[in-house]
Amino acid sequence: xxxxxxxxxxxxxxxxxxxxxxxxxxxxxxxxxxxNGRTTDVSSGAESADSTATTETxxxxxxxxxxxxTIRDGTEQETTIYEIRSGSPGPTAFxxxxxxxxxxxxxxxxxxxxxxxxxxxxxxxxxxxNVRGVRHERREWPPGMDLNxxxxxxxxxxxxxxxxxxxxIEEYDPDxxxxxxxxxxxxxxxxxxxxxxxxFRSKHDEIVTSVDAAVERLNDEYxxxxxxxxxxxxxxxSETKYDTTPMLVNKMRADRDVPSCLFExxxxxxxxxxxARWTRTFVDSVLDSWGIxxxxxxx
Ligand SMILES: [Zn+2]
Numbered sequence: 001x002x003x004x005x006x007x008x009x010x011x012x013x014x015x016x017x018x019x020x021x022x023x024x025x026x027x028x029x030x031x032x033x034x035x036n037g038r039t040t041d042v043s044s045g046a047e048s049a050d051s052t053a054t055t056e057t058x059x060x061x062x063x064x065x066x067x068x069x070t071i072r073d074g075t076e077q078e079t080t081i082y083e084i085r086s087g088s089p090g091p092t093a094f095x096x097x098x099x100x101x102x103x104x105x106x107x108x109x110x111x112x113x114x115x116x117x118x119x120x121x122x123x124x125x126x127x128x129x130n131v132r133g134v135r136h137e138r139r140e141w142p143p144g145m146d147l148n149x150x151x152x153x154x155x156x157x158x159x160x161x162x163x164x165x166x167x168x169i170e171e172y173d174p175d176x177x178x179x180x181x182x183x184x185x186x187x188x189x190x191x192x193x194x195x196x197x198x199x200f201r202s203k204h205d206e207i208v209t210s211v212d213a214a215v216e217r218l219n220d221e222y223x224x225x226x227x228x229x230x231x232x233x234x235x236x237x238s239e240t241k242y243d244t245t246p247m248l249v250n251k252m253r254a255d256r257d258v259p260s261c262l263f264e265x266x267x268x269x270x271x272x273x274x275x276a277r278w279t280r281t282f283v284d285s286v287l288d289s290w291g292i293x294x295x296x297x298x299x
Contacts, residue, residue, distance in 0.1 A: 006056040025221040063087025064117060071164040081168055082114040082218070083124045090121025091290055094174035095283060096165075096248070097126070098179065099148045101133025101141055105265055105275030106180030112276075113283055118293040124172045129165060148179075153254045165248070169256075176290055177252040177260040180279055184267050189229050191217070196266025197223075197230055199282075200237035202253035204260075208234075210289035211261055214282045222278055237262065261286075 067083040097110030110127035128134045133141035140146045150162035157163045169177075177186075185194015199211050215232040223230050237249060244250070252260040263282050265275045281297055288295040 010270075069168070071168055072161055074134055077130070077161045077164075079124045079126065080133070081172075083122060083172065084114070084116065084118055085122045086118045086120050086292075088120040090119075090292055092122040092124060092172060092173035093176040093178065093287060093290065093292055094124045094126070094130055094169060094172055095178045095180065097180040098128035098130055098134045099179060099248070099255050100139040100146075101130055101135070102137050102139045103180075103182040104134075104137075104272050105182050105279050106263075107134055108272070108276040109180055109279035109283065112280055116293060116296075118287070119291070121175075121290075121292045123287070123292060124174060126165070130161065145238045148181075148247045150246060151251040153244060153250055157251075158246070162248075166251070169252070174258060176286070177249065178283060179247075179249050179259050179260075179262045180283075180288060181262060181264050182267050182275055182279075183264045186229055186266050186268060187235075188233065188265075194262060194266065194268070195264045196268065197232045198263050198264050199232065199234040200240065200242065200249060200264070201234050201257055201261035202249075203236050203238065204253075204258075206290070207259035207261055210286045213289055214285035217285050218278055218281060223282060234261075277284070 008050065020180035030204045032232045064087055065083075065085045067085070069081045069083070070078055071081065072078045093262035095110055095113055100106075107127050110125055112119045113123070114127055116123065119259045130141060130145075133147070135141075145159070147162060147165075151166065152158065157166045183194040183196035186191040186196045187194065187198040199215060201207050201211050211234045215234055219231045223232065235244065237247075237253070242250070247262065249262040263279060265278050267275065270278070284293070284295050284297045287293040
């Protein structure tokens with residue numbers, strides 16, 4: 001599907017803001033040279049008010065453009081956001097992973113998703129929201145800092161990283177938000193504190209329909225050989241005990257009125273690779289429903 005793809009560098013339009021000195025070099029460069037043979041270089045990026053730098057590559061297949069930006073630039077929390085623009089009109093989806101550093105399936109999946117080709121609209125991916133948590137494989141890092149409890153509804157985010165994530169979301173202005181997580185247990189199992197195999201979602205019609213289709217596909221084609229309690233379900237987050245929890249999914253649905261969901265695959269008896277595959281399939285299916293990318297995954 002990736003074929004041999006010739007790529008060329010496209011320079012980001014650099015606008016100096018308030019006489020800020022433009023820097024070029026490897027600041028914020030991921031420089032991991034991905035498997036597509038894509039060449040990446042760092043071009044001069046305007047130092048914007050929130051200290052992000054941008055790089056951009058353009059693929060020769062169609063007009064698809066991939067841009068990267070960093071948030072928390074120059075700090076230990078520095079992390080990259082990927083923006084894939086199809087060149088065709090359509091909605092913008094924002095997919096996040098790595099909010100919790102011990103939930104590897106989410107950021108593994110997100111790291112694959114950020115390399116996807118799309119058909120319409122825009123796909124924005126933040127694979128590792130809390131990159132230090134990911135590095136330490138901890139839900140909270142620094143200790144006691146749960147990033148997904150820093151987004152109170154109706155109030156500004158409560159630390160610098162959460163503020164930077166929120167500011168980026170405001171800039172990309174997505175029509176759809178998906179946050180990728182995993183849980184130790186299963187929501188519907190008696191005496192189980194876990195929330196796995198559930199998609200917490202907003203009540204927007206578009207998200208209900210698309211999540212329902214994704215869940216059905218997962219249950220039919222992927223969650224096979226498990227007890228029925230393993231079947232994915234979806235739940236309006238506003239009707240759960242997490243109604244007002246300062247999670248990003250709540251802030252997105254309540255403050256921005258954006259169709260939003262938080263995906264929870266279980267860690268119980270499902271190996272990380274399988275979790276990541278189910279996670280990718282979920283996103284593949286939702287993006288298909290939204291017309292951003294026709295489904296490319298199977299099995
Ligand atoms: Zn989580």
